[in-house]
Amino acid sequence: MSKKKKQEAELTLKHSINADLFEQLKHKKQELENEEADKKAEERRLKAEEQKRREKNKSFEELLNESSMNWKEFKDRG
Template sequence: MQLKDALQKDVLEKLKQAKQELAAVEVEKKRAEEERKREERKQRERNKSFAELLEESDLDWKRYKG
């Protein structure tokens, strides 16, 4: 094995490691973004008025009028 081959293997390993690290960072970013969106949805749901919640409801409120 020559020095050139050893250097190429070393560079290749470093590139593979960098690729794995970037993939891990990307997965973490995606998870954080999903969590942020989930929290935003929860907050919007909490901030809805009773009329908005009633309007979105699947129940047929006319049946319960007396």
């Protein structure tokens, strides 16, 4: 059997099922991809919100420790 005839004999999923069903499956796939994208966007938003809340509630000591300034040098200059 030649390669071309073999390829013609193999049916793709699109050819073997009803065109309407194929379109429904494509639509459902797109819906699921959109839902996944929305879910990821919501997770990013919630993470950003949580980070803002943590930053807002930091103590003075935490903020001082995170500061890049060398406060000892600043104190000695004054």
